[in-house]
Amino acid sequence: MRKPPPALRIVAPMLALLLAGHVVAAPAARPFDAVKKPESIDPEWRDRLCALLPQPCDPQVLGLYRPRGAAAGNYAVLSNEPLAMAMVRYKRVADSKTWQLERLHDFSGYAAALKKESGAGLSELRVSLAPALYPLAEGQWAVAVLQTVSEMYSGGGSSSTTADFVPLDKSKAVHEGIPFSCSKMVRACFSEKEYKQSKHCHDESSGSLRIAYGEPARPGEPYQWQYTWLQSEWPAHTPASAAATTRLHFAARTTERAGFCGGPR
Structure with a gap:
């Protein structure tokens, strides 16, 4: 019997796996891209989209995004007050265009609980949503509820953000207090001479x-984060080439390994 060519011998098993459903794309986050000029889509987008969200709604803290890979006309709205995410569609109805609410995810109760727990000493706590969806398991997604504490001081400042990853259909986080981002700047020049020479x-x-998202230990279980x-x-007092970057791996129980710019965790 004549053997098939080498290329066919390779492709055929791969095709069989695909047809059997054994080849699954690796899980990945779904980022949202900010719409740079939302007024060019709708000059009144803030007020119109606020009307679709839980009330009261502050139109000045809305963000309009395009989920990467989404169909034309599909958008995501992120709100800080109330803390919410909405999937909306901008489409033509009769002779006008309108916003239609596709799905609403209300996290205002979660935000209220966070602010209550923070106490009066952390009145500067800012709660927001990261513009992305994070894979928990096949067909299950979470949002990152960000908690940011900032401090300003003479000649510098700092900001530190932790994330609680909350499933879209639940009100309890599956991963809490994960270091998300930080920045810190401390002044090191105190005279005109230093500013000129440094x-x-x-x-x-x-x-x-x-x-990184690994495959679950067993079918149907959560992905391994x-x-x-x-x-x-x-x-200070060094050129930009002196900047050094470190890379550290950590788990939910070892968040202290993240340097976090020397700030609180």
């Missing part, structure tokens, strides 16, 4: 989270 008048650091923390340090 290559860099601040100690600066910044950090951010990366997540693996965290990586990237942090950059640029010492």
Whole structure:
């Protein structure tokens, strides 16, 4: 019997696996891209989209995004007050165009609980949503509820953000207090002479989270999340080439491994 050519011998098993449903795309987050000029779509988009969200709604803290890969006319709206995510569609109805609400995910209760727990001492706590969806298991997604604490001081400042990953259809986080991002700048020049002579008048650091998603241990179980923390340090009085980046892996129980720009966790 004549053997098939080598290329066919390779492709045929792959095709069989695909048809059998054994080849599954690796899980990945679904980022949203900010719409740079939403007024060009609808000059009154803020008020019209606020009307679709839980009330009261502050139109000045809305963000309009395009889910990457979404069909034309599909958008995501992120709101800080109330804390909510809405999937909407901009379409023509009769002789006019209108916004239609496709799905609403209300996290205002979660935000209220966070602010209550923070106490009066952390009145500067800011709660927001990251513009992305994160895979929990096949067909299940979460949002990152971000909690940011900022501090300003003479010649510098700092900001640190942690994330609670909350399923779209639930009100309880599955991953809590995960370091998400940070930045810190501390002044290191205190005279006019220093400002003129120094290559860099601040100690600066910044950090951010990366997540890799592994296949579940068993079918139907959650994906295995693996965290990586990237942090950059640029010492004062040195050129930009002296900045160094470190990469650390950590788990939900070892968040202290993330440098977090020296800030709170």
